[in-house]
Amino acid sequence: MDTATNHTSDINLKAHQYYFNRELSWLEFNYRVLYEALDSRTPLLERLKFSAIFCSNLDEFFMVRIAGLKQQEEVGVTQLTPDGRTPTQQLKDISDRLRPLVAQQDQNFEYTLKNQLVAHGIYLIHYVDLNQEQRTYLQDYFQDHIFPVLTPLAVDPSHPFPYISNLSLNLAVVVRDPDTDKELFARVKVPNVLPRFIELPKELKQQQNEKPSIWTGVPLEQIIAHNLEALFPGMIIQECHPFRVTRNADLEVEEDEADDLLLAIEQELRKRRVGKSAVRLEIHASTPENIKHRLMQDLGLEDMDVYEVEGLLGHKDLFYFMSLPCPDLKDPHWNAVIPPWVKHIYYLRKENQNEDIPDGTDIFSVIRKQDMLVHHPYQSFSATVQEFITEAAYDPNVQAIKMTLYRTSGDSPIVKALIAAAENGKQVVALVELKARFDEENNIHWARQLEQAGVHVVYGLVGLKTHTKTVLIVRQEEDEIRRYVHIGTGNYNPKTAKLYTDLGLFSCREELGADLTDLFNFLTGYSRQKSYNKLLVAPVNMRQRMIEKIRREANHCREGASGRIVAKMNALVDPEMIETLYEASQAGVQIDLIIRGICCLRPGIEGVSESIRVISIIGRFLEHSRIFYFHNGGQEEVYIGSADWMTRNLSRRVEAVTPVEDPAIMKELQEIMGIMLSDNRQAWELMPDGSYVQRRPEDDKYEQSTHNTLMKMALKSVRME
Incomplete structure (x- = not known):
């Protein structure tokens, strides 16, 4: 024991190699979300939903996290993160990791999910594949419902490049003036007041083997793109390419200067709508280099900020398909029970x-x-x-x-x-x-x-x-x-x-x-x-009290007893908390962490975190609860509350965590965590290299899904009354 103590005391637990990067860890979380869209065990429309969630998550990531890193880079911040990266290095590493994920999402939808939708009578058709009757209908629909809403904006010396609103879908249009033979550039915004997907009437829906379609439709932007002559009469349409822009959307409120916080935030919201700098450009892979570079130049972006896809832009609109009346393609409906x-x-x-x-x-x-x-x-x-x-x-x-x-x-x-x-x-x-x-x-x-x-x-x-x-x-x-x-x-x-x-x-x-x-x-x-x-309150006493409880478990181990911690939260980022957990692991405390999202702690490192295991539960529900269990030499303590172990939660937010003192409730919370630790369907295990491996049932074992198990338990509790 003394030899091990001497060996571990020589390790610098603040060293960069013992920490994962916050942003890259978040990308791994979003990959786990995307995997639900890739996993054939997930019902088909739920797969579309998870693709939409992946996209929506990325939008917020760029609007807040990437925007923040770009601001740090612009002002010359060189301070290293706990894992040893500068803002510039983080932006590069994020780009390198994210591109294959975006491509995977794109290809999964274009070449797998769309084909499976067809097999179930759901047809998202490309405009060029429509028959003449369908085209005629959509041309009339365009004239009646879409054309009046559109506003083409020319871009030339007398018309500066227009403001492109955040998360908007647009068309970059090149037209030729037949009188001057000059090429002109224009932008058409795809209006978000209209549905993204336009359904064809019953008599024009696709059929397969005489089986009528549940839904047949076309993306709105394609209808606009193939009817641009109405917007530019007398011009020759040369080309048209969709693009999507993401902007910095974080609020900046100097509270000390704001006499009325309500008014100050209202003003900042107006600025958000008017817009801040662009941080991402999404385009179709077929977009010519000259159009791409023109957009980049006008938006102030670089190659690293451009993401190309082969299919649909803005997958978050796939939420639309969850409204289809196809219960067999969704998770079974769940009605919460009344205790x-x-x-x-x-x-x-x-x-x-x-x-x-x-x-x-x-x-x-x-x-x-x-x-x-x-x-x-x-x-x-x-x-x-x-x-x-x-x-x-x-x-x-x-x-x-x-x-x-x-x-x-x-x-x-x-x-x-x-x-x-x-x-x-x-x-x-x-x-x-x-x-x-x-x-x-x-x-x-x-x-x-x-x-x-x-x-x-x-x-x-x-x-x-x-x-x-x-x-x-x-x-x-x-x-x-x-x-x-x-x-x-x-x-x-x-x-x-x-x-x-x-x-x-x-x-x-x-x-x-x-x-x-x-x-x-x-x-x-x-x-x-x-x-x-009783309460642990941040930023008053929560950090100190949590650290004391972790160290108490370590002391029990040093005194020859056992130490045990199980903690469930959304994210583990705070370096001081991570270092304290490392110290506890070195002392022999058995630690299980159930962390849905970001985890900057590196488990399974010899002499540092050998006794720490980290899992993430991803499934039909978003894991949001926080539970903290400490064995405390047999005098067990369980806490629940609002705080993750992130610096912002412990130091910059008002949070409250309460002890649970009723023995039956303590047992119930321990059972919930035990179910998660035994999960072999929704659980992903964090490896020492930062990758996550999804658990699978062994040949002789049943699938144990946390959410399914807890739903069954809830139903059983009301049947037994």
Whole structure:
């Protein structure tokens, strides 16, 4: 033991070779998403969906991460990342890794998925392959529905190159003037107010072996491209090539200078729409070099910024096909179950339409007896979290509701409940995070509506995003005030609660209520609360407390006992947390990490991380919950909350992680993690070289899919009641 200790103490755990690059690790995550589109075991329309998600993820990656690296490069940043790369090196390495992935996505759709769609009666036809009847119909459709919306923009000395909006699909058109024989250049934007795919009427659909088509249609841009004579009468159309532009879309708000954060962010959103610098150009592989270079020059881009494909641009529009009535080509439909403990309350409230509910038949009476855990999307969000807030809004004994809103849906019942609570005379505080990326506009809208209803709306702390997922309800009960809490891992969003896996704890433990009271005072007032009874709060004490718990496991091992950590999160990036995990591994702690996305820790390195295993679960639901387990010499501790082990979560965001103290709930959370660690269908294992290998069932073993297993368990729980 002493020899091993001496050997490991000589290792510099900050050395570059022990860290993966954040951006390249994210690309590996997005490849795992793409693989669901490549995997023949995935239902066909779900494969299109995953191709769309891969594209949508890449759009955001370029708008934020690539844009940030380019800005660093422009101002001459030379600081190395923990893995030893400069911004310029990262941009090159990203380009080298990403190009084969884009090509793989392109070829998979063009040569595999489209053929399989045809086999099921779904025809996405190229315009040149249409028969004359179909062309005639689309020419008339163009004149009636498309032509009035189009605006051709000439580019010449008197018409400067037009602004190309972010993520827009466009046509670069070259025409020849027959009078002067001069070639002219123009841009036509493919309008996003029209559907990307135009369906042909029933009588013009394709047929195969006398079997009618489910859907037959053509991409919108091809219809425009083959009817350009209407836009340029008297001109000869020489050529036409589609292209797509991605721009820097991150917000830059100097909060110290902003007297009104709401107005400041509204101004930045207008700038985002007006536009910042381009960061990517997507074009068809057949685009001539002169057109390509003209676009590059006008957009201020280099070869590294250009991505060529052979087929469709903008795969995120493939989401469209999920609306087709083809249940056999999709995952089986899932309806979240209503947990037995809340079922009678939920239906009673629906029957009584928010009228007074008899004592003892409300959600608070259940939570008074014991803590409750909910797991979405396996268990219903509307019947639990939404019910909790709605019941509080109408309960005459509830005096105050305080909650954080990071992201919520456009027609949120949660927001409606808060408005009703304010109208019912309750003290209502909503902390709306205006800086929730790409949800800023939605949050501004709801913030104004809440304010108009009398809700106290707070926009958080300068320099910190409020990412915590918490609700505090203050209720008068006989001669005492009792506080009820919900502390979760996910946003209060009914729509994403059907797609994201998240956990939430309901409790009326006095110490948690006191902690949330202090936390909301910290968020809304001038409190500088530094200590909490139970909660781990970032940026106050979470980093320090998590490190202490990891080191405690290491000390148990050094003293001859065992050490065990299982941690589930979205991303592991923070160098200090990684170094602490390395130290624990060197001491002999067995560590399992379940990390959906970015992981900068390198597992399986002799003398550094031999006892660390990392897996990623990718499937029909987006893994979003955070769970932390520490063996603690047999005195086990389990925590859930909103924070990943990223520097931004631990140092630049307000986060809350709560201990779970109910033995039954602790056991349930351990079972959830055990199911994931045993997965041989959706689990990918991280190798020491940074690659991921998908687990497959051995010949004599059944396929064990995390999401399928948890759905079956949820159904079983309601059948047994």
